[in-house]
Amino acid sequence: MPLLWREGKSTRTGTWFCRLGGAALLLAFALPCPGEVTIQWPTPLAPERRTLLTKALEYVEAHPGVPYRTGGSDATGMDCSGAIVRFLSLVSIEPPRSSQGQYEWLRREGRLIAVDPGVKGVEDPVFRALQPGDLIFWGRMEPPVKGTVRVTHVHMFLGREADGHPVMIGASDGRSYRGRKVRGLGIVDFTVPALGRSPRILGFGSPFPKAGS
Numbered sequence: 057m058p059l060l061w062r063e064g065k066s067t068r069t070g071t072w073f074c075r076l077g078g079a080a081l082l083l084a085f086a087l088p089c090p091g092e093v094t095i096q097w098p099t100p101l102a103p104e105r106r107t108l109l110t111k112a113l114e115y116v117e118a119h120p121g122v123p124y125r126t127g128g129s130d131a132t133g134m135d136c137s138g139a140i141v142r143f144l145s146l147v148s149i150e151p152p153r154s155s156q157g158q159y160e161w162l163r164r165e166g167r168l169i170a171v172d173p174g175v176k177g178v179e180d181p182v183f184r185a186l187q188p189g190d191l192i193f194w195g196r197m198e199p200p201v202k203g204t205v206r207v208t209h210v211h212m213f214l215g216r217e218a219d220g221h222p223v224m225i226g227a228s229d230g231r232s233y234r235g236r237k238v239r240g241l242g243i244v245d246f247t248v249p250a251l252g253r254s255p256r257i258l259g260f261g262s263p264f265p266k267a268g269s
Contacts, residue, residue: 094218097188104147104264105189109214111146112225122241124229129153134241136210139227140191143212144263151263155210159193162261170259177248178222186260188215192224192246194255208255214243222246 097106116122125133129141137155144151151158162168171182186192194209211226223233224246230237231244238244249256 095215095223096218097215101188102264105187108143108147108189108263109225112143112212112214115143115146116225116241116243119241122227124227124240134227135229136227139225139241140210140212140263143225149263154207155193155195156207158191158210159195159205159207159258162191162263163259165265167261167263167266168259169261171257173256174251175248175257176251178246180248186213187262188213189264190260190262192260193258194249195258196254196256205258207258211244211246213246213260 097109119131122131123133124135125138126135127138128134129138134142137153137158140155140158141151141153152161159168169182169185175182190213192211192213193207195205195207198204198206211224211228214223214225216222221234222245223243225243227241228238228244230239232238233242233244
């Protein structure tokens with residue numbers, strides 16, 4: 057079943073977007089849009105971010121079942137950075153092709169917020185700056201050159217569901233959504249790896265220039 061999204065009611069805290077059906081993300085308990093996945097965007101949310109997120113959701117709706125494929129960036133298959141390239145192209149942004157390149161791009165532009173290795177969970181204060189539409193990067197420090205970063209993964213933060221559960225959108229080869237494996241293009245949980253685990257979250261940042269963040 058294709059993804060179907062509609063704009064729901066506006067509230068003091070944001071705008072609700074609800075998925076109408078679709079077994080992959082169907083929840084068993086009631087939400088403000090009964091029987092549907094509901095995502096809350098904060099108010100205010102910059103118009104360019106709203107446009108990006110809406111177009112990303114529409115792309116997933118129009119291309120159900122896109123598999124994970126290393127080096128891919130279209131509906132025949134995508135890897136994580138390929139999905140970001142595809143989503144950003146929908147709003148006329150041309151990022152570097154690789155997750156490493158995308159990380160370095162935001163760092164050069166001064167848009168990357170670093171995440172300390174000691175961060176334990178998604179409620180850490182550093183993530184108060186995380187906004188829907190931001191890119192989140194995973195990776196590890198590479199010896200023997202101290203400070204060298206190897207980026208291994210990237211996803212786009214989508215927002216929080218009605219119960220506060222944070223989710224991302226992108227391409228995955230085995231990440232999960234509420235206990236269900238997602239292999240390909242879709243929505244997955246945003247979680248923080250356990251302390252000492254590698255790869256860890258390196259940082260996050262806006263794909264838009266600072267004036268529009």
